[in-house]
Amino acid sequence: MTPLKIADKTFKSRLFLGTGKFSSGDALKSAILASGTELVTCALKRVDPDNPSDDILSAIGDSATVMLNTSGARNAEEAIKIAKFAKSVGMKWLKLEIHPDPNYLLPDPVETLIAAEAIVKEGLIVLPYINADPVLAKRLEDVGVHAVMPLGSPIGTNQGIKTRTMIEIIIEQALIPVIVDAGIGMPSHAAEAIEMGADAVLINTAIASADNPAMMAEAFSEAIIAAEKAIDAGAPSISLSVNASSPMDIF
Amino acid sequence: MIPYIKRDENEITNRLKRSDEQNVLQALKTSKPGMEELLHLISPAALPLLDHLSAKATQLKKMHYGKTIKLYTPLYLSNYCINHCTYCGFNKKSKEKRRRLSIDEAMTEARAIKKFGMDSILLVSGEDPKHISIDYLEKLATEMKKLFSYIAIEIYPLSMEYYQRLFNAGVDGLTLYQETYDQNTYKTFHLSGPKADYDDRLESIINGGQAGFRTIGIGVLLGLYDWRVEALSLAAHAIFLKKKFWRSKIQFSFPRITVANPQFNVPAHVSEKELEQMILAFRIVFPESEISVSTRESCEFRNRIAPTAASTMSAASSVIPGGYADSDQKELGQFSLHDTRTAAMMQSDMKSLNLDVIYKDWDKLF
Numbered sequence: 001m002t003p004l005k006i007a008d009k010t011f012k013s014r015l016f017l018g019t020g021k022f023s024s025g026d027a028l029k030s031a032i033l034a035s036g037t038e039l040v041t042c043a044l045k046r047v048d049p050d051n052p053s054d055d056i057l058s059a060i061g062d063s064a065t066v067m068l069n070t071s072g073a074r075n076a077e078e079a080i081k082i083a084k085f086a087k088s089v090g091m092k093w094l095k096l097e098i099h100p101d102p103n104y105l106l107p108d109p110v111e112t113l114i115a116a117e118a119i120v121k122e123g124l125i126v127l128p129y130i131n132a133d134p135v136l137a138k139r140l141e142d143v144g145v146h147a148v149m150p151l152g153s154p155i156g157t158n159q160g161i162k163t164r165t166m167i168e169i170i171i172e173q174a175l176i177p178v179i180v181d182a183g184i185g186m187p188s189h190a191a192e193a194i195e196m197g198a199d200a201v202l203i204n205t206a207i208a209s210a211d212n213p214a215m216m217a218e219a220f221s222e223a224i225i226a227a228e229k230a231i232d233a234g235a236p237s238i239s240l241s242v243n244a245s246s247p248m249d250i251f
Numbered sequence: 252m253i254p255y256i257k258r259d260e261n262e263i264t265n266r267l268k269r270s271d272e273q274n275v276l277q278a279l280k281t282s283k284p285g286m287e288e289l290l291h292l293i294s295p296a297a298l299p300l301l302d303h304l305s306a307k308a309t310q311l312k313k314m315h316y317g318k319t320i321k322l323y324t325p326l327y328l329s330n331y332c333i334n335h336c337t338y339c340g341f342n343k344k345s346k347e348k349r350r351r352l353s354i355d356e357a358m359t360e361a362r363a364i365k366k367f368g369m370d371s372i373l374l375v376s377g378e379d380p381k382h383i384s385i386d387y388l389e390k391l392a393t394e395m396k397k398l399f400s401y402i403a404i405e406i407y408p409l410s411m412e413y414y415q416r417l418f419n420a421g422v423d424g425l426t427l428y429q430e431t432y433d434q435n436t437y438k439t440f441h442l443s444g445p446k447a448d449y450d451d452r453l454e455s456i457i458n459g460g461q462a463g464f465r466t467i468g469i470g471v472l473l474g475l476y477d478w479r480v481e482a483l484s485l486a487a488h489a490i491f492l493k494k495k496f497w498r499s500k501i502q503f504s505f506p507r508i509t510v511a512n513p514q515f516n517v518p519a520h521v522s523e524k525e526l527e528q529m530i531l532a533f534r535i536v537f538p539e540s541e542i543s544v545s546t547r548e549s550c551e552f553r554n555r556i557a558p559t560a561a562s563t564m565s566a567a568s569s570v571i572p573g574g575y576a577d578s579d580q581k582e583l584g585q586f587s588l589h590d591t592r593t594a595a596m597m598q599s600d601m602k603s604l605n606l607d608v609i610y611k612d613w614d615k616l617f
Contacts, residue, residue: 021317023605045400045614055607072617074498081616102465102500103493103539156314209313 001228004199006177007125007146009065011038014194014224016179017064017217018204020046020071025059027213032063035217040064041095041202043071044082049089067127069095075108076115083119083126094119095149097129105155105182109136113143120144129181132163137170137178148174149181149202152193156205158185161192171197187223194227195235253432253453253484255491260480263290267479270294279307284536286486292532293482301528308534309559315538320601321563321609322594323371323401324364327572328352328391332377334444336430338472338508338515341377343444350572351382354391361398363575367567367594370611371401373426375570378407378446385413389420396421401613403466407445408455414462423613424502425459426468427452431475432484436518440475460496465617466541467492467499473526474508474517482529489537502541502563503533509547509589523552534560546590550600553590558604566597 004011015035019042022028032040040060048054049068060066068086073079079098086094096119098112099105107129113136119126125146130136132150140148150167153159160183161167171178177199184190190201203220210216252260267290275297278288291297292304329351332341340347352360364372372395376383383406395402403424404417414425431437434449441447460467469488471481489501507526508517521529526548534542544553544561546568553564568588569575592600598608 021313021319023318023607024602025607027318044616045612046609048611072613078617082614085616100498102498158314205314205317208317 001231004177006127011200013037013221014200014228015190015217015221016040016067016181016200016202017207018042018202019056019060019208021205021208022213025055028056028208029059029061029063030214031207031217032060034214035207035221037217037221038064039067039093041067041069043069044085045072049091065093066091067093067095069097069129070115071097071099071105073098073115074100074111076111076118079111079115080118083115083122083124087122087124092125093127094124095127095129096145099129107131107151109133112136113139116140116145117143127179132166132170134166134169134173138173141174141176145176147177147179147199149179151182152180152189153183155182157183158206159183160185160189161196164196167193167198168196187219190220191223191227194224195230252480253429253487255487256484263480263483264477266290267294270296272296272300275300276303279303279535286483286490289486289532289536290483292535293479293529297532298524298528301524301531304528304531304535305559308531311534311538312558312560312562316562317607318558318605319607319609320557320561321371321612322369322566322597323373323403323563324367324369324594325373325375325405325565325568325570326357326360326364327570327574328357328374328376328406329379329383330377330572331379331382332444333379334377334446335442336444336446337440337442338475352572354387354394356573356576357391358394358398360573360575361395364567365398368598368610369567369594370399371403371613372399373403373405373424373565374422375405376407378444380407383407385409385416389416392417392420392422396615400611400615403468405468408452409458411458411461414459414464418462418464421615423464423617424466424468425456425462425464426470426502426504427456427459428468428470428472428504428506429453429484429488430472432471432481432488433476436476456492457495460492460499464499466502467496468502468504468541468543470504470506472506472508473521473529474519476519478519478521478525478529482532486533486536489540500539500541501537502543503537504543504545505530505533506545506547523548527552527556530556530560546588549589550592554600554604557601557606564597566592567594 013036016039017037070079070082098108127147129149137148152161179200180193180198181202185206193201207216270291274291278291330341405426437449541562543563545565
């Protein structure tokens with residue numbers, strides 16, 4: 001597969017990692033290293049970027065790019081505040097997530113679109129977490145976000161890609177990278193996402209909550225590499241639309 | 252029972268008695284358990300199956316909260332009270348010395364708590380609007396927000412407008428226990444003062460929901476009435492609040508009576524094993540909700556419940572106004588404590604349980 005590029009950064013690994021549920025900074029660090037990930041996300045509410053000895057941020061260190069996320073924000077206004085803060089401390093990558101519902105953590109499409117438009121204008125690299133809604137994905141693309149992150153199933157449920165039909169449409173229509181985020185519970189789900197044509201996956205619970213997070217991180221990494229290889233090998237059952245991320249690049 | 256439950260209480264107690272091992276195991280297999288399953292999980296038949304409940308709860312705790320436990324510390328502002336609640340150390344008949352912290356004194360306490368490493372604080376006081384006015388609370392919240400990311404209150408009920416002033420001043424969470432959902436029992440223990448009005452208390456939490464608090468904390472004081480019936484009322488209350496205030500998170504607490512007054516006779520004692528059963532059952536039926544376990548319980552119990560069910564715990568608590576800056580205080584406490592570990596000791600004990608202690612889980616930007 002051609003390497004994944006988001007904004008101006010090229011990624012070797014299609015595995016992105018969440019950081020919220022690990023038992024310690026050490027456990028997080030070994031999972032990052034074992035996964036080979038180059039992009040990790042952490043919630044501003046959990047970290048203190050002004051504190052050089054912050055547990056999570058120091059565990060990440062230089063091993064991956066940090067993408068701050070707006071988890072906890074209930075509306076566009078709060079998310080924009082966090083984005084401006086991220087910019088003020090020199091963080092360029094922002095995972096935009098606005099989930100007013102604290103139980104299933106389902107994203108609010110209306111507030112997300114409003115916030116995305118404003119934050120893109122701030123010059124940040126914006127990756128919104130969305131429900132698997134193809135029209136919303138296009139609307140976000142129109143306001144200039146750098147990738148979309150539709151959910152496979154609700155956060156933390158490990159149910160796999162229950163929104164498959166809609167994610168297929170998002171991938172078919174997208175001109176920007178599509179990252180399946182939330183709900184991926186097993187390496188096979190991650191492979192399935194890549195085989196469907198998703199550009200990357202973001203995993204948190206499945207790795208952090210495993211008995212051996214580093215080993216699980218490695219398992220995910222291997223599954224994703226296997227799926228990439230399958231696409232390169234020209235699996236006949238994989239649709240031709242896979243990886244056609246430019247309208248001029250259909251065949 | 253809470254008026255939201257329309258079934259007859261006799262029917263419910265009969266069903267609790269009839270519940271058997273098969274019902275319990277089936278309830279554990281249900282993918283989206285509700286009131287029906289809760290009934291089986293809290294039934295006497297489930298008590299010998301605690302290992303099964305524990306395994307299921309642990310799995311759900313890990314999925315929704317990861318290998319973590321949040322810590323907070325309560326700050327007692329005042330023990331003046333105009334209510335006569337017979338189980339409470341602050342009740343107005345008590346002859347003990349009273350104290351209300353001034354804003355400066357409260358901030359001295361807050362700084363002492365901050366030094367433990369805390370970033371989440373619970374402000375507690377008795378009911379007495381003359382000593383703890385809305386203006387005092389509003390000013391205090393504004394000052395506290397400069398030190399803490401997360402502020403919750405456990406004070407007397409307020410109107411929607413007053414709650415909103417506190418929310419706007421930086422208060423994130425509201426805790427208001429009904430104490431008991433049984434109307435007759437409620438009357439027996441709340442003899443006078445505004446708190447004697449059952450319906451008013453039940454409605455006040457709705458004011459808090461409307462004001463927009465992020466977390467709504469509810470609970471019963473265990474020991475006043477049959478805990479199994481109370482558990483069903485508590486769950487019904489939670490389901491009602493979750494639907495009505497879908498943007499707020501529910502937080503359950505399960506305080507057992509540990510009275511300051513040794514003369515008080517606990518009418519419906521709840522054993523530690525039963526308490527564990529109840530907490531595990533709530534983790535299973537409300538996997539995404541917060542469960543808080545306070546220092547009323549022992550170290551051993553809290554260590555056991557941290558990986559299986561609790562998402563948040565108080566630590567290094569004092570229940571005496573002014574107790575942090577001056578640890579020799581001999582004033583009136585609200586109840587007695589069993590877990591007296593410092594924050595640092597909690598952190599190292601949690602680490603040995605493979606749990607990461609979270610101090611910061613919020614931000615002043617919100």
